[in-house]
Each structure stands twice: as C-alpha cells, then as structure tokens.
Amino acid sequence: MKISVIIPVYNAEKYVSKAVESALQLDEVFEVILVEDKSPDNALQICQELAQKYDQVKLFQHPDQENHGAGASRNLGLEKVTGDFIAFLDADDYFLPNRFTAEKELFKNPKTDGVFNAIGTEYLTEKGKEEFLSNINDNYLLTVNYPAEGNEVFRGLLGLTQKIFGSFFTLDALTIRRSSLESSKLRFNEALRLHQDSDFIMKLAHHCHLKSGIIDQPVAIRGMHDDNRITKIVKYSPQYNQRQFLFWNSLYEWSKTLTLEKDASQHIYLQKKAFELSTKKGLSKTVDLLVTILKNPNILRTKYRFTYTHS
Structure with a gap:
C-alpha cells in the first residue's frame, strides 16, 4: 500500500512532531502532506524542520499564506497527494502501530472504497479533560457498535438502522482509495469551520462503499487539550x-x-x-x-x- 497522510496544521507546535512521526513509523505510509494554515504559534517552523528532516514529509501553505480553516487545508492536501490511498490525521492526534492492519486485508477486495476504525482518547491537559467530559461526554473509544458496510453505514450514521449504529467515526480512523474519492468528486465544505469532517464522512458514506475495520480497539489517539475548539461549545447553547x-x-x-x-x-x-x-x-x-x-x-x-x- 502507498498511503498519503494529510495533516492540516494550526496552532499545534506542541503536538505536530508526534503526529508526523507516528505516521512515518508505519511501512504503509508513502508520504505525509503537511498543510500549515497560518498558525499563531511556532507551528510553521516546526513543520519546516520536519520537512527538512524527513524526505517523506512535504509542506504546503495556502497560496495567499492566510488562514482558511481545516476543510480548505484538507482540500489543498487532496490536491497534492500522490499515493494510491489517502488517510487523514489531526496535528494534535497520532497513529498507533495497528493503524492500517485492517486496511491491508480489506482493500484486497476491489469493492471496498474506504475502511474506518476506532480511535481512543488521551487527555493532554486537565482543562481539556474537564471541557471534554462536560461538553462532549463521550466514551474513551470512539467507534460504532457493530460491523457494517455499504449503505448500512450511511443509514447508521443518520440513525436509521434497526440497531443503534453508534458514534461517528473520525477522519483519523478513515482510509480511502484515492481513485474512489476522485470518482465521487467529493471535497470538504470550506464554508464549515466546524463539523466539515462529519459533513465529509456522511457524504462519503453515501457515495462510496465503506467497510468497518478494527472497531473494538483504537488504531489512533485523539488528544484533548485546552485549545480544542469543539469541546468549548456547550450542547444546545x-x-x-x-x-x-x-x-x-x-x-x-x-x-x-x-x-x-x-x-x-x-x-x-x-x-x-x-x-x-x-x-x-x-x-x-x-x-x-x-x-x-x-x-x-x-x-x-x-x-x-x-x-x-x-x-
């Protein structure tokens, strides 16, 4: 497998090195695409150092070098990839050694366009933990409740299956055939500053044949800290x-x-x-x-x- 990993980078100087190196440790990773989005911290310099240190790391910015959000950054990454498969990773998260274990088997079936797995949670700061538990109140493992594929994934995400399908899986745990994504002509909605990932996943589940991989243990870890925007929004506010x-x-x-x-x-x-x-x-x-x-x-x-x- 030749997997391109896209990492949008914003305000992540403390975490991006670990994210990149967690991807590079995996034999399946062909390249890491960093898209730096005019971070207010020192993330750009860290990204430049990573690109100099590792041949597989390629660094990009938006043409105007301004901030455009995660959706636009991922879209830019999609324009730059050259691998046969595409995976995503947030700059404050990281992959585990089993990240692509299921993919190596499931993608042998040409019908499979994408594979999704479970991810775990790590609390990087006490404040991040407090905000996450009070506003998100999710389990340690973000996963679905049972194996599924095809249209059942789309219907499950909408809550229309007889059995409760479970949580949204995240981009960190998703791998897609590049050819399938190009055929669907699907991109991230750049108008959404939040939830563009969920929006993308829902649409992808309709256009492509997705199949569950490892859903009972994490293949990646999401980091919860003070700067997670999603945890600061109180439910039903x-x-x-x-x-x-x-x-x-x-x-x-x-x-x-x-x-x-x-x-x-x-x-x-x-x-x-x-x-x-x-x-x-x-x-x-x-x-x-x-x-x-x-x-x-x-x-x-x-x-x-x-x-x-x-x-």
Whole structure:
C-alpha cells in the first residue's frame, strides 16, 4: 500500500512532531502532506524542520499564506497527494502501530472504497479533560457498535438502522482509495469551520462503499487539550445550535441534488429545520414551529426537543 497522510496544521507546535512521526513509523505510509494554515504559534517552523528532516514529509501553505480553516487545508492536501490511498490525521492526534492492519486485508477486495476504525482518547491537559467530559461526554473509544458496510453505514450514521449504529467515526480512523474519492468528486465544505469532517464522512458514506475495520480497539489517539475548539461549545447553547444548523443545512443542500431513500432525505430535512428553528426568536419562531409541526409532526422526534425552549 502507498498511503498519503494529510495533516492540516494550526496552532499545534506542541503536538505536530508526534503526529508526523507516528505516521512515518508505519511501512504503509508513502508520504505525509503537511498543510500549515497560518498558525499563531511556532507551528510553521516546526513543520519546516520536519520537512527538512524527513524526505517523506512535504509542506504546503495556502497560496495567499492566510488562514482558511481545516476543510480548505484538507482540500489543498487532496490536491497534492500522490499515493494510491489517502488517510487523514489531526496535528494534535497520532497513529498507533495497528493503524492500517485492517486496511491491508480489506482493500484486497476491489469493492471496498474506504475502511474506518476506532480511535481512543488521551487527555493532554486537565482543562481539556474537564471541557471534554462536560461538553462532549463521550466514551474513551470512539467507534460504532457493530460491523457494517455499504449503505448500512450511511443509514447508521443518520440513525436509521434497526440497531443503534453508534458514534461517528473520525477522519483519523478513515482510509480511502484515492481513485474512489476522485470518482465521487467529493471535497470538504470550506464554508464549515466546524463539523466539515462529519459533513465529509456522511457524504462519503453515501457515495462510496465503506467497510468497518478494527472497531473494538483504537488504531489512533485523539488528544484533548485546552485549545480544542469543539469541546468549548456547550450542547444546545445558541452557538451549538447555530453550528449544528450549518452542518445539517450543508447536508440538506447536498441531498437536494440526489435521489436518497425517502426516510433519509426526510431525516436530513427535519434535522436542518429543527436547528434552524432553534436559532430563531420570538413570534416568528413560534409561528414557524407551529407550521412545521402541522406539516410534519416528526419534527418533535428530532434533537429539537432539547432546544425548543431556548428563546
């Protein structure tokens, strides 16, 4: 296997060396693509040193050398890769030695476009641990509940399977055939500053045949620290609701261009509508809610039940 690992780098001078070296220790890794996104810290210099030290490490910045976010940085990385397979790694996370163990077997089947695995959690600071446990409250192992592949992965991520599929798997645990990604013409939504990874995974699960790999033990570790933006957003706060609306609206606009199963398209619409309502205030919010309930009472079965009391 010739795997290209894309690492977007922002404000990660303390962690990026470990991330890069965790990838380079794996025989399957053909190259590491660093995309430095105008970090406020010393990350650029660290990246330059890594590129000088290791022939497999290639460093890029955006043409204007400005900050464009993780989605745009990953898209730039996708333009630069030359390997047959693509993996992603956040600059404050790292791979474990078994990262591509499942891939070496599962990609022997030409039907398999992508493989996803489980990742673990490491608390790098006490404050990061506190914020993670209070706002995310996730388990140590981020994984799914049972093996799955194909359309069941897409439906599972939407919560439409008979059995509870489980959490989102993350980019750190995902490997994709480069040819499959190019065929789908899928890229990250650069308008999303948060949740572009979840948005990408949902769309990928529809366009490509994904298969679960190692789901009962971690193949990578996510680092939780003071600067994790996602852990600072309190669930069902106005900021959380707005971010969720942007995420579901991205999926909704994408779904309008496709012929999805009816329950899938309805679920995406109702989630989008629920968080759209949660961002409104006053009389217009009440009227819009009543109209929506009359048209489709299933709106009350969405996450809106947690947010409708916010004014």
